[in-house]
Amino acid sequence: xxxxxxxxxxxxxxxxxxxxxxxxxxxxxxxxxxxxxxxxxxxxxxxxxxxxxxxxxxxxxxxxxxxxxxxxxxxxxxxxxxxxxxxxxxxxxxxxxxxxxxxxxxxxxxxxxxxxxxxxxxxxxxxxxxxxxxxxxxxxxxxxxxxxxxxxxxxxxxxxxxxxxxxxxxxxxxxxxxxxxxxxxxxxxxxxxxxxxxxxxxxxxxxxxxxxxxxxxxxxxxxxxxxxxxxxxxxxxxxxx
Numbered sequence: 001x002x003x004x005x006x007x008x009x010x011x012x013x014x015x016x017x018x019x020x021x022x023x024x025x026x027x028x029x030x031x032x033x034x035x036x037x038x039x040x041x042x043x044x045x046x047x048x049x050x051x052x053x054x055x056x057x058x059x060x061x062x063x064x065x066x067x068x069x070x071x072x073x074x075x076x077x078x079x080x081x082x083x084x085x086x087x088x089x090x091x092x093x094x095x096x097x098x099x100x101x102x103x104x105x106x107x108x109x110x111x112x113x114x115x116x117x118x119x120x121x122x123x124x125x126x127x128x129x130x131x132x133x134x135x136x137x138x139x140x141x142x143x144x145x146x147x148x149x150x151x152x153x154x155x156x157x158x159x160x161x162x163x164x165x166x167x168x169x170x171x172x173x174x175x176x177x178x179x180x181x182x183x184x185x186x187x188x189x190x191x192x193x194x195x196x197x198x199x200x201x202x203x204x205x206x207x208x209x210x211x212x213x214x215x216x217x218x219x220x221x222x223x224x225x226x227x228x229x230x231x232x233x234x235x236x237x238x239x240x241x
Contacts, residue, residue, distance in 0.1 A: 047082035048239075051090045051100035053131070057112030059139055062089075064106060067211040071235075074211075074228050079169065081239055092117040097124055102238060103131045106208045108138035111146055118150050125150075125198040130238055132200045134208045137179065147191060147199065156189040156201055163188075165200070168237035169229075176226035178219055179206040196241070200234065207231055 050068055054061050068087040075083045090097050092113065097120070105111075113121065125131060133143055147156055159165065159175075165188070166172045175186040186205035190197040209217045210227020219227075 046084040048102060049084040049100055050087045051103050052087065053103045053105040054089050054091045055105060055107075055111050055113065056117075057110035057142060059107035059109030059111050059142070060136075061105065061107050063108060063136055064208050064212050064216075066213045066216070067106070067208045068104065070211045070213065071228070071231050074232060075235060078232060079236065081235055083235070092121050092124075098127075098129070101129045102235070103129065104134070105131065106134045106136045106139075108136050109142075111139050111142040113146050113150075118146070122150050126193055130198060130200070132202070132234055134202045134206065135204070136206060136208055140203060143201065147201070151191050151193070151199075154191050154193055156191055156199075159188040159190050163190075164241075165197075165233055165237040168233045168240060170233055172226075172229060172233060175202060175205055176207070176210075176223065176230050177205055178210045178223050178227050179217075202230075 050072065052061070052068060072083055072085060072087060075081050076085075088096075088100065090100055090103070093116070121131075133139075135143065144156065161174045166174060175188045177186040182204065184204045187203045189201040189203060191199035191201075207227045207230055210219055210224045211231060214221075214224065
């Protein structure tokens, strides 16, 4: 029953937000700029609270406390997406999980789910939920292991530059590179279930660091802007998929 209710609420949420966003969003040019008209009208109502996922394993799930508040601020200033002013923290076992269809997780260390948590998270994702995981450098191996256990039939797949997530609000050539990490290219991966992307994994980039307060990481204004644009694209894609 929870799965059915979640699916219905997601459909209504997306339909409402899609209409609002299409009425206000203009086409972005290749430099990532948007028309000023898409920045001035606030959302009519609050329909979605972004939830940070608290996970086990010892990794610092709580890192970067200014990430999501700054993302919410960017949403309010630049879009009409009906995002709530506050964010929250949930665990997979939390009874409130199904009230928060958009989950965000990050960290530097180990990610580990219990068998019961895997089953419940899979149910959440199949039922209409979405997880964005942003590697803050150090969670890659354990996160990939957990995703393989969660969706053994649907592996993480690299997103091509043509994926609509890169054009949903700003026109981006691909995943922006924020931090050096091991020097590899920034990448985005997805897990797809019945044609819908249920998990987005941004790797070797650290979008979250671009969202944090400017004095915390010396990434420069250009990369901070690109990181925010990518995060806004993710939310815009979620509402308009």
